[in-house]
Amino acid sequence: MNEPNKPRKILFVCLGNICRSPAAEGVMKSVLESENAKGWTIDSAGTGDYHIGDLPDSRMRSAARRRGLDLVHRCRQVRESDFEDFDIIIGMDANNMANLRRMAPTTEAVAKLKHIAEFLPAGCGYDYVPDPYYEGAEGFELVLDLLENACRNIYQAYK
Numbered sequence: 001m002n003e004p005n006k007p008r009k010i011l012f013v014c015l016g017n018i019c020r021s022p023a024a025e026g027v028m029k030s031v032l033e034s035e036n037a038k039g040w041t042i043d044s045a046g047t048g049d050y051h052i053g054d055l056p057d058s059r060m061r062s063a064a065r066r067r068g069l070d071l072v073h074r075c076r077q078v079r080e081s082d083f084e085d086f087d088i089i090i091g092m093d094a095n096n097m098a099n100l101r102r103m104a105p106t107t108e109a110v111a112k113l114k115h116i117a118e119f120l121p122a123g124c125g126y127d128y129v130p131d132p133y134y135e136g137a138e139g140f141e142l143v144l145d146l147l148e149n150a151c152r153n154i155y156q157a158y159k
Contacts, residue, residue, distance in 0.1 A: 009041040011086040017046030017075040022056040047099035051075040063140035083109035093128040119150040
């Protein structure tokens with residue numbers, strides 16, 4: 001039975017919202033679907049405004065599609081209202097977290113911030129999700145592997 005006060009609104013954040021955070025959104029939605037979980041809101045955004053309105057990077061969409069994920073999110077920038085609308089805001093790396101702390105309008109908003117590292121499996125060799133933008137195909141696969149583990153752990157932590 002879901003507790004009504006458990007966090008169920010999650011925003012994933014990276015820099016441009018074209019690789020890591022829309023992939024996290026897609027993976028998390030897939031996890032929730034496989035668990036038949038209801039009552040969750042999942043979204044993603046970027047701290048930068050470089051790609052507003054664009055689909056995620058075509059290489060990430062291709063890698064995700066091979067895993068049965070269809071990334072159709074339109075890139076957007078983090079808004080001040082996100083700190084009110086979401087229970088948890090998860091940054092993909094230390095720079096994202098620093099940017100989110102600067103953007104947070106209140107100390108209560110800062111308290112909603114979580115680093116993805118909190119949900120990565122111990123011993124995975126990463127304490128962040130690396131940006132695959134300037135990498136080859138293996139970078140996108142690595143990101144999806146890390147996100148699949150992290151999103152399962154997020155679900156377990158908040159179900």
